[in-house]
Amino acid sequence: MSAGADQADVDRVLGGDLSAFEGIVRRWQGPLVNLAYRFVRDRGRAEEMAQEAFLRAYRGLAQWRKEAPFSTWLFALATNLYRTELRKIPARVVPLDDISEPGDSRPPDGGFESVDRDRAVRRAVFALPARYREALLLFYFHEMNIPAAAQSLGLPEGTVKARLSRGREILRNKLAHVVTEPRLKEA
Amino acid sequence: MGDEIDRILAGEEEILPSSGFSAAVMETVRREALTPPPIPFPWLRALPGIVVTAVALAVVIAKLAVQTVKAFSAHQVPAAWPAWLAPVLQAPILNPQIVAAGAWAALALLLSLGAVVLSTHLVSHRA
Numbered sequence: 444m445s446a447g448a449d450q451a452d453v454d455r456v457l458g459g460d461l462s463a464f465e466g467i468v469r470r471w472q473g474p475l476v477n478l479a480y481r482f483v484r485d486r487g488r489a490e491e492m493a494q495e496a497f498l499r500a501y502r503g504l505a506q507w508r509k510e511a512p513f514s515t516w517l518f519a520l521a522t523n524l525y526r527t528e529l530r531k532i533p534a535r536v537v538p539l540d541d542i543s544e545p546g547d548s549r550p551p552d553g554g555f556e557s558v559d560r561d562r563a564v565r566r567a568v569f570a571l572p573a574r575y576r577e578a579l580l581l582f583y584f585h586e587m588n589i590p591a592a593a594q595s596l597g598l599p600e601g602t603v604k605a606r607l608s609r610g611r612e613i614l615r616n617k618l619a620h621v622v623t624e625p626r627l628k629e630a
Numbered sequence: 631m632g633d634e635i636d637r638i639l640a641g642e643e644e645i646l647p648s649s650g651f652s653a654a655v656m657e658t659v660r661r662e663a664l665t666p667p668p669i670p671f672p673w674l675r676a677l678p679g680i681v682v683t684a685v686a687l688a689v690v691i692a693k694l695a696v697q698t699v700k701a702f703s704a705h706q707v708p709a710a711w712p713a714w715l716a717p718v719l720q721a722p723i724l725n726p727q728i729v730a731a732g733a734w735a736a737l738a739l740l741l742s743l744g745a746v747v748l749s750t751h752l753v754s755h756r757a
Contacts, residue, residue, distance in 0.1 A: 461663055468652045476647045490651055497655045498662060564638045583639040614635055 445470075449513035453504055468497055471514070475521050481580045482525045484569065492528055496521040511594070518595040526577060567617050568610075575610030578603050671752070695737050699730045 448466065455463035475496055479489035500520055507516045568579055577596060582603070585591035593603040 461660060464659055465652065465656050468655045472647045472652055472655070473644070476651070477644055480645050481642065486645060486648075489645075490647060493647070494651070494655050494658060498658055501659045501662060561638045561641075564635060565642075568639065579639065583636075583642065587636065587640060611635065618635075 446512050446514075450509065453507060453513065456501070456504055464501055467500070467513075471497075471517060474514075475517070478518070478521060478580075478584055479525055481584055482529055492525055493521070495528075496524050499524060515591075515594050518591075519597055522577075522581065522595040523597065526573075529573070564614070564618060567614055571610055571613060575606050575613065578606035579610045582607055691737065691741075695733065698733050 448470065452463040452466040456467075472493065475493040476489050479492040479496070480486060483489055483492065496517075500517055503520065507513060568576060571579065578592065581592035581595050582589065585595065589600055589603055589607070593600040596603060598606075
C-alpha cells in the first residue's frame with residue numbers, strides 16, 4: 444500500500460476534495476472488511492462495521508498525526524470500533540467446552556478431517572475470552588507481527604505477548620486431541 | 631503444535647468486499663459531509679454559572695435541611711414552613727427521629743430526581 448498516496452488523499456480531503464476519500468476506501472476496503480470478518484464471521488455485518496470504520500476515519504481524518512503510517516492509525520481506529528461493536532452485539536460464540544474434538548485429526552490422506560480440524564481451531568479461537576481472542580486475531584491478521592498487533596490494539600507489546608501466550612496455552616489445552624505435534628519421519 | 635495452530639490461523643482465507651461496497655461508503659461519507667456539524671455544548675462558558683448555581687443550591691438545601699431537622703427535633707414548625715403543619719407535627723405518631731430520617735430521605739430523593747432530570751436534559755440536547 445502506498446503511504447504517499449494515503450497522505451496525498453488525506454491532504455486533498457482535508458482541503459475539501461471529498462472525492463479523494465474514494466482512493467482511501469479503495470485501497471483499504473479489503474483489509475478493513477477482512478479484519479471485521481475475523482471479528483464477527485459474518486460477511487454482511489463485517490461490511491457494515493467496515494463502512495462505519497471508514498465513516499469514523501473520515502470524521503477524524505484531521506486527527507491523524509502523520510507520525511505513524513496512515514494504515515496504523517486506520518487499523519487502530521477500526522479495531523477499537525470493532526471491539527466496541529462486539530461488546531454491544533456479541534457475535535454468536537460457541538462455548539469453549541462445546542468445541543468438537545474429532546477422534547483422529549491426522550488421516551493418512553488428509554481431506555475432510557483436515558477441514559474439520561481447521562474449523563475446530565478457528566471456533567476455539569472464537570470461543571476464547573475477548574482479550575486473548577483479540578490478541579490472536581490481530582496477531583494473525585498482521586501476519587504474526589506483534590508490534591503491529593499491539594499498535595492496532597493500543598496495548599504495549601509486552602501485554603500482547605502475554606495475551607498471545609495465554610491464549611495459545613488455552614488453545615493447546617483445548618485442542619490437544621485436534622492438533623498434535625508433527626509426526627517424526629519414519630526411519 | 632504451535633506451528634500447526636500458526637499454519638491454520640495464518641492461512642485464513644480472504645474475503646472480497648462486495649462490488650457496491652466502496653460506492654456505499656462514499657454515499658455515506660457524502661451524506662455526512664452535507665450534514666452540518668453538531669454545535670458543541672459551550673461547557674467553558676457555562677462552567678462558572680453551573681458551579682455558582684450548584685454551590686448556592688447546596689448551601690440553601692443544607693441550611694433548609696439543618697433547620698428542618700432541628701425544628702422537627704424540637705416538635706416545632708420550621709420558620710420556612712407553613713403554619714398549618716403544626717398539628718401534623720404534634721401528632722404522637724411523629725417520632726422526631728423518624729421524622730428527621732424521613733426529611734433526609736426526602737432530601738436525597740429530591741437530589742436524585744434533580745440529577746436524573748438534569749442528565750436527561752443534557753443528553754437530549756446532545757442527541
